Amino acid sequence: MKRESRGIQSIEVGGELLRALARSGEPMMLRDLAREAGMTPAKAHPYLASFSRIGLIEQDETTGRYEIGALALELGLISLRRLSGVRIAGPKIAALASQIGHAVSLAVWGTHGPTVVQLEEPGQPVHIVMRAGSVMALLETATGRAFAAFLPEKTVNAALESGLDRHGVGYNPKRAVKGAKVADMLTEVRKHGLARALGDPLPGVNAFSAPVFDHAGHVALVITAMGPEGTFDARWDSPIAHALRDCAGGISKRLGHGMTVAAE
Template sequence: MASDNENPLSKRQKVQSAEVGTEILKALAELAPATSLSRLAEHVGMPASKVHRYLQALIASGFAEQDPATSHYGLGQAALFVGLAAIGRLDVIRIAAPRLAELRDELNETCFLAVWGNRGPAVVHVEQAARAVTLVTQVGSVLPLLGSSTGQVFQAFLPERETALLRQVELGETAAAQAEALAVQEAQIRASGLQHVHGLLMQGVNALSVPVFATGSRLAGVITVVGTAPGFQAEPEGPQARRLVQVAEAISARMGGQRPS
């Protein structure tokens, strides 16, 4: 352990050294899966000799590794372990909540987040507007898969095996007859990244829903703005929809994800 009387210059040098090492680690991540020494040095704006010294220290600690066949550098097992631990700490509710509060204040409409539960889309966080639509936006509410904009987004982006049973229950004997229409709807939602409904779940209640993604383009949840007509029109190309998409993209970016192309 360092003494309280440690030379201030030495402490500053250690901090600076840690900062340089962190920058090189970030660059290795940005240039993943592997990069040459010259490209890495150019990327961080440092002399190759300096970068090489730091790389040797990172390799010794397991945070970097060098491919013996190509001499290229990449992240090591220790860096991957830290990255996975950070991913595991990401909480879609924690990340989405403040952004939904801002969106609620901006639009003056109720905004909520739903995640996929064992019974379908479950509301896990709600930011209520003054004219709240409480009947469909209480925490713990389970929304229909095909009878809500939220559920339809889950249907479009989740693997078929995840939604098949619930879809069959909701459609019953009409499943085969509606298969083609559902396929068209899913394709439209995946292409636009947005679903809008007017009075589907409840008469006079309109909604806009957008997916949010985590690492690997994994669907983490769906955020929805819901309100009553005629005040809230839920136009798919209107300013409210554009703002909702921006918020969803910001949440996804914070979680290291993006909508699959």
């Protein structure tokens, strides 16, 4: 029988605060965070102070709310990169960026929605507000649409109802996609096997996104190629589109998926 290793009780107690914050997915006030962790605010505060010092959490100076900190995000990204799909895709998207001469990102479906875990930039830089850890808007970006088109409908609806979409890069309430337009947009993505963005939400930047499927046929990753409108050929049958489909299809095969997403 395996002997249980001796632990440090205070760390385990403090860990309940981190679990409560992770379950919430949103910044929390001290009283609410303490209640969810099953302790008093007075007991919770010293733990939060220590967690803040090492970067596991951060406190907003204006609202006083606590949220996940830089160190926690870094640890989460390391964990995501260790997933087999991400390990397989990493070198592939680097090669794709070199092949097409444009930036390529890799995203997974994270706690807060489509989350970028890797970004490969070619020799010609693109001015984009994206980096590893960025969460992309679900309906306003090519990355988000590629997930939305192939995720279970209940997952997409739950994300939209919870407001996750409002916090992602590219979300603009004045231009938010609504109603029947959503169905038409996602149908187009499924038809072509790609999501496309033309200078919107990032002015002057075009993008294609392709889903990667696992052995069970679930969308596991999304690869996005992006570049300046003047040099990024955004036709559905362009060399960039074909290269992206081929890359995503090849990774899907490595993950055990039986069929690739074909161009129409």
